[in-house]
Amino acid sequence: MESVPSNKTKDNKTNTDQATNTPVASEHMDxxxxxxxxxxxxxxxxxxxxxxxxxxxxxxxxxxxxxxxxxxxxxxxxxxxxxxxxxxxxxxxxxxxxxxxxxxxxxxxxxxxxxxxxxxxxxxxxxxxxxxxxxxxxxxxxxxxxxxxxxxxxxxxxxxxxxxxxxxxxxxxxxxxxxxxxxxxxxxxxxxxxxxxxxxxxxxxxxxxxxxxxxxxxxxxxxxxxxxxxxxxxxxxxxxxxxxxxxxxxxxxxxxxxxxxxxxxxxxxxxxxxxxxxxxxxxxxxxxxxxxxxxxxxxxxxxxxxxxxxxxxxxxxxxxxxxxxxxxxxxxxxxxxxxxxxxxxxxxxxxxxxxxxxVPTLFSSLLNIPIKTQDVSSLQYCLSGAAPMPIEVFNQFETQTGMSILEAYGLTEANCGSSVNPREGERKIGSIGQSFPHQEMIVAILEEDGLFRPAKVGEVGNVIIRGDNVFAGYYIDSQNKDIWLYDTVEDKQKADNNQLNPAKRWVNSGDLGYQDSDGFFFLTGRKKELIIRGGHNIDPKLIEEPVYKFGDIEICAAIGKPDVYAGEIPILYVQPKTGASIDKKALEAYCQDHIGERAAIPKEIHIIDEIPLTPVGKVFKPALKRLANVEAVATLLNEHNIAADVTTQEDATYGFITCVKVTDPNQLETAKHLAGQFAIALDIR
Missing domain, CATH: 3.40.50.12780 (ANL, N-terminal domain)
Structure with a gap:
């Protein structure tokens, strides 16, 4: 059995002591x-x-x-x-x-x-x-x-x-x-x-x-x-x-x-x-x-x-x-x-x-471009960010080129970068590294009223950041609701009265992850439901809101489907109103004309009888993600004539993992190689 959680490994989790902000060694600049x-x-x-x-x-x-x-x-x-x-x-x-x-x-x-x-x-x-x-x-x-x-x-x-x-x-x-x-x-x-x-x-x-x-x-x-x-x-x-x-x-x-x-x-x-x-x-x-x-x-x-x-x-x-x-x-x-x-x-x-x-899609593309007579000895390091790097792509690229990838993490709200694997010393494949010096990044367990407690080592929570690099907020003030976190009730009260130094507040990245005992961060998912296509963020609502105007649609949900090249591609699930039928080709044409971003136009549209809902009636997208993951992996393996049973199962760290049981043991390594190109949590045996 091989467990290949997307860009992460569970071996680093101990879930005992409180995690701390452990930046990349900063001897380069005190x-x-x-x-x-x-x-x-x-x-x-x-x-x-x-x-x-x-x-x-x-x-x-x-x-x-x-x-x-x-x-x-x-x-x-x-x-x-x-x-x-x-x-x-x-x-x-x-x-x-x-x-x-x-x-x-x-x-x-x-x-x-x-x-x-x-x-x-x-x-x-x-x-x-x-x-x-x-x-x-x-x-x-x-x-x-x-x-x-x-x-x-x-x-x-x-x-x-x-x-x-x-x-x-x-x-x-x-x-x-x-x-x-x-x-x-x-x-x-x-x-x-x-x-x-x-x-x-x-x-x-x-x-x-x-x-x-x-x-x-x-x-x-x-x-x-x-x-x-x-x-x-x-x-x-x-x-x-x-x-x-x-x-x-x-x-x-x-x-x-x-x-x-x-x-x-x-x-x-x-x-x-x-x-x-x-x-x-x-x-x-x-x-x-x-x-x-x-x-x-x-x-x-x-x-x-x-x-x-x-x-x-x-x-x-x-x-x-x-x-x-x-x-x-x-x-x-x-x-x-x-x-x-x-x-x-x-x-x-x-x-x-x-x-x-x-971005990972570039590195994936370069695997198909062999280095022949070119002298590339000048190239020292490559930085990858914007989307998770599949472990298989990471390993293949370094093996094929002899070059080192530094996987990093950041967000526009923290200007650009917040963590990276160190140049010197240990790099952990699948980790987004340690936090940059001179800013703070920790994992937090959220509480009420903008407060939190620091997570323990190995405990999954929200990645939060503060420092001189953290932005001033969104232009539309109502969008700033719930993005700021505070150390104490007193700080929260000062912030409410515009009396708190902005450098003392934390911004919630919306990403979920944990920290190991060495201070390395591992992402486990995104609380926000953005679709990341080739490193470009797509909000599902950019797809869903115009689609609801198409007519005869009871519920629709856009999610990211794993893709070897783009990381994720946008796909759309649609539930018709009772007694109605939807012309799929007409809906596809409608999406072409009415979705305001070319990259957001769904690559697939699935019309289904019933979209899964939570007990309070909200669309339960993890269930749709499971369907998409199973289909993506099964289709890829089938294209290479590999028989396998592809399912999903609950997982405490990642929510769920995609499980692959290969029928022919002689095809196991090939299956690992193929499925490992997806940036998802996998269990292949």
């Missing part, structure tokens, strides 16, 4: 040094300036447009990037907006993204948006945050972003300015001129022939001020921030820096408010955990995660920039760009990459 650096860099701009000052002529950022032509790149020095950051900040200042104005960024991964993010933060609040969201959802988010400026992509063949920008401009009343960036500027060599011609043609198609005279302004409402990116920032000084000595304009550590949208439990993404101190402190905490030598000056880091996600912005952005390192940005679509995975090891060799951050 508390005195941490506080010193935190005071020296109150904002993200100051953090970037620190890296710039190490060597202004060093390469800061390289970008290649296509994975099939990864050797063709643009490279920007720290001096060039700082110039553009100054120009962006100065341009934003000339718009005459209120101090806490929100500037939305709706872009694919382009070099300008980093300058937009840091430049906007020198004066206002940046709000990166997922371009794959439907325009109605984006408009709702921007209207909620009262966005004043939208930085987006100019019309370009085979892109939909400008059409979304036009919709947003018509529906977000607070919006006053649209700034467009031309992707044709990044097409190099002989293709440059044809790309510019095609871009102008697309401008006319999407806006009007008057775009020849007025540019993309032709497609926008009259009240919107349109700005061409290159023209707008070229007019601004690049040697300094013109307002740097104006205390009423310069941002400080407690000012809002960014609004990131995060998958929540209320249907639409929630808007998480973060201050500069959250972002700067978390960069320093990562450095304390991993050491400056891993990602510091002279190192090359690959960025392929989307820059609307905090992981890409912080781990492969502000972290290396703070140390004068070199970031290589891979295609507008990141790792999903055509040819990126197929040429991955060539990219590592070409740019002598030392470190990259990815």
């Amino acid at each position: 508390s005195v040094r941490y506080e010193q650096l935190l005071n020296e860099s109150p904002t993200t701009y100051d953090l970037f300036k620190k890296g710039h000052d190490i060597n202004p002529d060093a390469p800061a950022l390289s970008f290649f447009l296509q994975g099939t032509a990864y050797k063709e790149n643009e490279t920007f020095s720290y001096a060039e990037m700082l110039t553009e950051i100054h120009q962006v900040g100065n341009f934003m200042d000339t718009l005459g907006l209120e101090d806490d104005a929100v500037v939305a960024m709706l872009l694919p991964n382009l070099p300008e993204c980093y300058s937009v993010i840091i430049g906007v933060q020198t004066r206002h609040i940046i709000m990166p948006i997922n371009p794959l969201l439907e325009p109605e959802v984006i408009s709702e988010l921007l209207a909620t945050a009262k966005a004043r400026v939208l930085v987006t992509l100019a019309p370009f063949p085979n892109t939909e972003i400008w059409s979304k920008a036009k919709y947003i401009a018509q529906h977000v009343q607070s919006l006053a300015h649209v700034v467009s960036i031309n992707m044709a500027d990044h097409v190099l060599g002989k293709k440059s001129l044809p790309a510019k011609v095609l871009q102008k043609r697309q401008d006319i198609i999407e806006n009007d022939v008057t775009a020849l005279l007025f540019g993309s302004k032709a497609g926008l409402p009259n009240h919107i001020n349109w700005h061409n990116w290159k023209t707008a920032i070229a007019k601004q000084p690049g040697d300094r921030l013109t307002f740097e000595n104006n205390k009423s304009k310069r941002r400080n550590s407690l000012d809002y820096s960014s609004f990131f949208c995060t998958g929540g439990t209320t249907g639409r993404p929630k808007i998480a408010k973060r201050i500069h101190k959250n972002e700067v402190s978390n960069v320093l905490q990562v450095r304390a955990a991993l050491g400056d030598d891993l990602v510091g000056n002279g190192k090359n880091l690959l960025c392929g995660l989307p820059l609307f996600h905090t992981n890409a912005v912080m781990v492969t952005g502000m972290l290396p920039f703070s140390l004068g390192s070199h970031v290589v940005l891979a295609t507008p679509q990141g790792y999903r760009g055509e040819g990126v995975v197929a040429n991955f090891w060539g990219i590592i060799e070409q740019y002598q990459i030392n470190f990259f951050s990815g």
Whole structure:
């Protein structure tokens, strides 16, 4: 018998003494040094300036447009990037907006993204948006945050972003300015001129022939001020921030820096408010955990995660920039760009990459791309986060490549990262590691009125976090209900009266887990019911709420079904009203048209007689998860002609585990290998 609980092992559980916050060994940065650096860099701009000052002529950022032509790149020095950051900040200042104005960024991964993010933060609040969201959802988010400026992509063949920008401009009343960036500027060599011609043609198609005279302004409402990116920032000084000595304009550590949208439990993404101190402190905490030598000056880091996600912005952005390192940005679509995975090891060799951050689906894909003649000896570590890493994928990747994966954990509400397996010493496969230095992460048993008791070693509870990195709360105040926890009744009372230092409160991650006697954390499930598809959070309500409007549906429930590649895929269970029948194809078409996020459209729809309910009448999703797990495992084994009995059974730690009894003992190892690719708790025998 082999027990393979997803990314966890029960051997570490003793369930005796109280667990404690045991951070990764912090010899890389003690508390005195941490506080010193935190005071020296109150904002993200100051953090970037620190890296710039190490060597202004060093390469800061390289970008290649296509994975099939990864050797063709643009490279920007720290001096060039700082110039553009100054120009962006100065341009934003000339718009005459209120101090806490929100500037939305709706872009694919382009070099300008980093300058937009840091430049906007020198004066206002940046709000990166997922371009794959439907325009109605984006408009709702921007209207909620009262966005004043939208930085987006100019019309370009085979892109939909400008059409979304036009919709947003018509529906977000607070919006006053649209700034467009031309992707044709990044097409190099002989293709440059044809790309510019095609871009102008697309401008006319999407806006009007008057775009020849007025540019993309032709497609926008009259009240919107349109700005061409290159023209707008070229007019601004690049040697300094013109307002740097104006205390009423310069941002400080407690000012809002960014609004990131995060998958929540209320249907639409929630808007998480973060201050500069959250972002700067978390960069320093990562450095304390991993050491400056891993990602510091002279190192090359690959960025392929989307820059609307905090992981890409912080781990492969502000972290290396703070140390004068070199970031290589891979295609507008990141790792999903055509040819990126197929040429991955060539990219590592070409740019002598030392470190990259990815999600489990990337590592799973790379198992199919053998290292041939490429020299990848520069690559030291890979960081995996955003979703559980199947143990089988973990083991196969390290065996096949000889590289070390550091599995980590974090959430937008705690800025980005909160735990990681240590570089030095023991790594525990299946664990999300130990907490970062200079923040606290523990497992808690929740009590009434926002109080808790620390869990014992091995006792499953809620993972909670506090520290300088913890966010300021959600934009909509009602969404902050029940997310904060307090050490004492007195602290809770002070918080109710707005008299408590925010650093003393804990944020409830919503994730369930336990801590072993060495301080390593193991996740056992998610109390919140998010579906994690390829590291991207999907709220089930984003699927369920529109489906209820289809008609003749009594109950519906969306869950995540295990998937070898994506980790989970969204599927939908539907119970018709009594006496009604549902046309499955019509419902599938309806979902295509009415679910506001492409990634959330169910990959499967199951019409069943009765959806399981709790005694109080709520949908009991664990029962549906059991069905989905059994089907996923059984289908995979059947595809490989392995006969097995697949069931589930109750489990005190994980709620339930999926049990596989293989008929032919000679196929047992193959079955373990195949089923082990799922990030679920398994018992295979």
